[in-house]
Structure formats: structure tokens, C-alpha cells
Amino acid sequence: MNFKKLISASYTPFKKSDLSLDLEKVETLYNNLLKNGVKGTMICGTTGEGYSLSAKERKILAAEWSSVISDDFDLMIHVGHNSVVDIKELVESAVSLNSAAVVLSPPLFYKPLDIENLIDFLTVCIEGHPETDFYYYHIPSMTGVEFPMIQFLQxxxxxxxxxxxxxxxxxxxxxxxxxxxxxxxxFDMIFGRDELLLNALPLGAKSALGSTYNFMSPIYLKMIDLFENGKFAEAEKIHLEVNKIIDVMVEFGGGVIAGKAMMNLIGLDCGPTRLPLRTLNVQSIENLKSNLEKTKFYEYKNKQLIT
Incomplete structure (x- = not known):
């Protein structure tokens, strides 16, 4: 198999009572990923509501993940922030936890003017850690920073x-x-659009990181296996069914709002979302369930399909 690994974009579990971190849920989330073939996770990213967490909370959450995972499970810690001071503090914390990688995104308010400005920013953030694997998080739909990545690599x-x-x-x-x-x-190019994964495989994608790998990783692994064994029509059939599920998720708020509700629906309770993200109300959750029942979500959710 040429494809190496699926990596989840983990949800941050919050307590319903006060929206504080629900650290007791972390080990359950990890065990679920492990048994379903996921090889690593990125925490405190988009799916993990990282920009809604304080720097202190992010360090506490990262320490909890680091304490429960095995040595062969990759922990990627997102440290994106608007302040260079806070980023450097988060980098120091991530490095001390011996994380597999540290992920940086551009600031969201004072955006870099060009690629050179972006690289200057990143260079200051990571200085002093030549042995650490750093990744840049390119998600222009969220950051509004959209430079040509081939020029960035050059x-x-x-x-x-x-x-x-x-x-x-x-x-x-x-x-x-x-x-x-x-x-x-x-350069290691981790693919981050779940709905386009099958399209990325012929291009040479070796790893993928996304939110739906939290609850549908076995079916994605089956799709990858079919593709690599030349069974393209069967892989495409799964791809189309998975995208019907993603369409429902998008309709109800996307990978964080609806995705977190979907985790709760299958017994992986991650609690509510933090404002400004809205938590789905009871009626919206019932509508979400109804729409998901028209897809293969309950057939695909964390079902061991590879023999």
C-alpha cells in the first residue's frame, strides 16, 4: 500500500455545564481512533476549535493527549495564534511533550502581505528548534491567506x-x-479535504488529515485499499456515498458544528461547541439524524470493513 496513514482532526471535548475542557473524554477519543486504523491526530486545529481556546487550555489539552497515546501514534499540535509571543510559548510546550509535529497557521487579523512576510513570521515562531518537525497549515477558506503554495515551498x-x-x-x-x-x-504534503481524498490519491497523496476520519476511518481505508488494488469503480462508489454524508454535515453547519453533533450521535460525546460557533438545538439534531438516515452514515460509522 502506497498510502501511509489517516490522521484525524480531533474535536475538543467540553463539559455541558460550563464549557470547560472535559479531559476525561480524551482517552476515549484516542482509543476510538486507534481501534479504527487512524495513525495520528492533530489537536487544537479548526475541528478542535483551537482559536476558541486560551493558550493555557491548549497546553493543558496537549499534555493530556500526550499522556494517553502510545509511542507509535503521531500527535500533531496546532499552535496557530495572532500573537507571536503566544505561538512561541505554545511551540515550547509542544516540543516539551515530544509531539510528532507542530503545526502553524498565519495570523487571522493582521495577515501577512506576501510569501516573504509569511516566512519571516513563521521563522520567528519556530526559531531555536531545528530538530522539530514543523508544518504549515494552508486553509485559505478559514484564514483568508491564499498564496501559491508552490512558490511558498520554493x-x-x-x-x-x-x-x-x-x-x-x-x-x-x-x-x-x-x-x-x-x-x-x-516536502510532506498532508491532504486536508476529506471529500476530495479519492481525487488526491492518483496525484500521489500519501497521508490525509480531516474531521470525518474521527467517525468513518474504516470506510476511507477500504476506499483507499480498493483504489490501490485497481478497483476504481468500487472505490468511487464509496467516495460518492461518503460525500452524501459530508453534504449533510455541511448543510447543518459543517465539520465542527455538525461534526461534533455527529460524534455525539454515535456515542462519542464531545459536548457542545463554544461561541461564536453555535451548538445545534434539539430540533436541528433531530433533522440532522433524519437526513443522515437517508445516507449510509450509520452503516459506515466506525465499522471495521477491511479484511
Missing amino acids: QLKEKDVNIKGIKYTHEDLDEYSKCLDYQNTS
Whole structure:
């Protein structure tokens, strides 16, 4: 199998009473990922409501994840923030936990003016840690920062910046392909659009990171297995069914709002979301359940399908 691993974008569990961190749920979430073939997780990212957490909370959450996982399970810690001071503090914490990788995104208010400005920002954030694997989180739909990533990689190479790769959450498959091919794939390009994973496989995607791998990883692994064994029609059939589920998720608020409710529906209670994200009300959850019943969600959810 050429494909190496699925990585989840983990949800942050909150207590219903006061929306504080529900750390007791972390080990349950980890065990679920492990038994369903997921090889790692990124915490405090988009799905994990990272920008709704304080720096202190993010360090506490990362420490809890670090304490429960096995050595062969990759913990990627997102440290994106608007303040360089806080990012450097979060980087120090992540490095001390011996995480597999540290992930950085651009600031969301004072945005970098160009690629050179972005690289200057990242360089300051990661200085002093030459042995750590750093990744850049490219998700322009959320950050509003949309520079050509092939040019970004070229400048990283020229400046010898310690960025190992990109968590690429964008629809531009042509650009993604060019990034994969650049310098004989010297950069690790983790694919981040769950609904386009089958389209990324022929381009050479070796790993993928997303929210739906929290509750449907076995069916994705089956799809990948079918693709790599030349059973393209069967892989495409799964791909279409998975996207029907994702369409419902998008209709009800997307991968964080609806995705968290879907986790709760299958017994992996992650609690509510934090404002400004809205938690689905009772009627919306009933409508979500009804729409999901028209898909294969309950057939696909964490069902061991690979023999």
C-alpha cells in the first residue's frame, strides 16, 4: 500500500455545564481512533476549535493527549495564534511533550502581505528548534491567506527554513500535484479535504488529515485499499456515498458544528461547541439524524470493513 496513514482532526471535548475542557473524554477519543486504523491526530486545529481556546487550555489539552497515546501514534499540535509571543510559548510546550509535529497557521487579523512576510513570521515562531518537525497549515477558506503554495515551498527551500511540509486544506488539486512533485516530493504534503481524498490519491497523496476520519476511518481505508488494488469503480462508489454524508454535515453547519453533533450521535460525546460557533438545538439534531438516515452514515460509522 502506497498510502501511509489517516490522521484525524480531533474535536475538543467540553463539559455541558460550563464549557470547560472535559479531559476525561480524551482517552476515549484516542482509543476510538486507534481501534479504527487512524495513525495520528492533530489537536487544537479548526475541528478542535483551537482559536476558541486560551493558550493555557491548549497546553493543558496537549499534555493530556500526550499522556494517553502510545509511542507509535503521531500527535500533531496546532499552535496557530495572532500573537507571536503566544505561538512561541505554545511551540515550547509542544516540543516539551515530544509531539510528532507542530503545526502553524498565519495570523487571522493582521495577515501577512506576501510569501516573504509569511516566512519571516513563521521563522520567528519556530526559531531555536531545528530538530522539530514543523508544518504549515494552508486553509485559505478559514484564514483568508491564499498564496501559491508552490512558490511558498520554493522560498522555504531557498531560505532553508525548517518547515517539513504542508497540511493542505484547499480544493486546488493542480497546485497540490505541483507541490507533491516539487523537488522529488522533498516536502510532506498532508491532504486536508476529506471529500476530495479519492481525487488526491492518483496525484500521489500519501497521508490525509480531516474531521470525518474521527467517525468513518474504516470506510476511507477500504476506499483507499480498493483504489490501490485497481478497483476504481468500487472505490468511487464509496467516495460518492461518503460525500452524501459530508453534504449533510455541511448543510447543518459543517465539520465542527455538525461534526461534533455527529460524534455525539454515535456515542462519542464531545459536548457542545463554544461561541461564536453555535451548538445545534434539539430540533436541528433531530433533522440532522433524519437526513443522515437517508445516507449510509450509520452503516459506515466506525465499522471495521477491511479484511
